[in-house]
Amino acid sequence: MDSLPMTMDRDSLQQLLGEIDTVLLDCDGVLWQGAQGMDLIPRANEVVSRLQAMGKNVFLITNNSTRTQDSYHEKCRSLGFNVDQDHILSAPYILAQYLKEIDFRKKVYVPEKVEGSLYNAVAQGTLGLDPNVGAVAVGFDRDFNYDKLLRATSYLANPECLFLATNTDKKYVVTGTRHHLPAAGILVNAIENASSRPPRVMGKPSLNMLYMLQARYNVQPEKTLIIGDTLDTDILLGNECGMWTVLVLSGVTTLQEARQLTTNQDPQKQKQVPLFYLQSVADILTLLDEPVSNQVSEQQ
Numbered sequence: 001m002d003s004l005p006m007t008m009d010r011d012s013l014q015q016l017l018g019e020i021d022t023v024l025l026d027c028d029g030v031l032w033q034g035a036q037g038m039d040l041i042p043r044a045n046e047v048v049s050r051l052q053a054m055g056k057n058v059f060l061i062t063n064n065s066t067r068t069q070d071s072y073h074e075k076c077r078s079l080g081f082n083v084d085q086d087h088i089l090s091a092p093y094i095l096a097q098y099l100k101e102i103d104f105r106k107k108v109y110v111p112e113k114v115e116g117s118l119y120n121a122v123a124q125g126t127l128g129l130d131p132n133v134g135a136v137a138v139g140f141d142r143d144f145n146y147d148k149l150l151r152a153t154s155y156l157a158n159p160e161c162l163f164l165a166t167n168t169d170k171k172y173v174v175t176g177t178r179h180h181l182p183a184a185g186i187l188v189n190a191i192e193n194a195s196s197r198p199p200r201v202m203g204k205p206s207l208n209m210l211y212m213l214q215a216r217y218n219v220q221p222e223k224t225l226i227i228g229d230t231l232d233t234d235i236l237l238g239n240e241c242g243m244w245t246v247l248v249l250s251g252v253t254t255l256q257e258a259r260q261l262t263t264n265q266d267p268q269k270q271k272q273v274p275l276f277y278l279q280s281v282a283d284i285l286t287l288l289d290e291p292v293s294n295q296v297s298e299q300q
Helices: 010-019 044-053 069-078 091-101 118-123 146-156 184-195 208-217 231-241 255-263 283-289 292-299
Strands: 022-026 057-062 088-090 107-109 133-138 162-165 171-173 180-182 224-228 244-248 276-278
Touching (some): 010 283, 022 231, 069 088, 088 091, 088 208, 091 208, 118 146, 146 184, 162 184, 231 244, 231 255
Parallel strands (some): 022 057, 057 088, 244 276
16 A cells, blocks of 8 residues: 555545535646646646536635636636536635624724834824724735735734634745745735734635535535645645545645645644645546546556
8 A cells, every 4th residue: 555645546536436426626736837827737628627527516716816706707617617616615605604694793904015104103192093993804915015914913902803813824935936925925924924813714624614615515524535736735625524535736735745644743734734635637548538448457
C-alpha cells in the first residue's frame, strides 16, 4: 500500500465514485489558474460535465473574495462550466448568508481609505466612524493600507462589532514562476494583531460552508468528495468533516509537501494529509476512459 496520499488508479476511483454522491471542487489551481484566473486547466470543464452526467451533485467552492456570485457564474460559463449559480459557493457569499442567518441589521464596514491627517483624525475625534456599523468584513484587497487598518481597528474597539474574514489564505501562487501574491490572510492577520481580536472565518477550512450545504442540500460528509490543491484549506476542511479527500498537484502543493506531513507530530498538520492525489483533475477522465484490458495487462 502506498504511503499517504495514495496514487489514485482506475479501481480506487471507481470504488470512490460508488461511495459518494457529492463532489466539492476548489477553483484556483484545480479548475483554472493564471494571474487573472482565466487559464482553464485542460479538460477541467469536461470533468465537471462527466461527474454531473454520472449523477453527482457538483459544487464549486472558493475562498477567492474578488468576485460577486454573478461574476463567478459568468466566469464559469465563459470557461465552459455548466454549473448553476447556487452551486457556486464563494467565501464572500458564505459571509453574506451568515449575516442573514443571524438577522444582522446594521452596516458592514469594508476597509476604505481615510482622508487627511490620521493622527489628527484620531486625536480630534474626526475619524468619521459610523455609529451604525456593526461588523468589519475583510477579504483580499490590493489597495490595503494603513488608513484602512486604522479605521477597521477603530470599529473593532467596540466589542459588540463583529470581525468577519472571508478567508485566511496566506498566498496565491503565480503559476510558472517562483513568485506568489500575499493573499487575504495577511491582511486579516494585520487587523487581528492591531485590534487584538480574532476573526470569525467564513471560507475554507471553516465549517460554515459545510453547514450551508447540509441545510440547503442535505449533503452528507461521508458521501462527499472534496478535490483541492491546498492542504491547509481544502484538505483540512475535508478531513475535519469526514469527507473523502483528493489533492491535485496543478496548484500550490507538491507531493513532497503532502507526504512530509505524515511524519509531523502536530495533530493539526496530520489533519491536512489527503487520502489520494492526482497530477490534475483531468486524470479523472483518463482513468475513467482507460480500457479495462490495459489494466489487466499491467497487472500481469
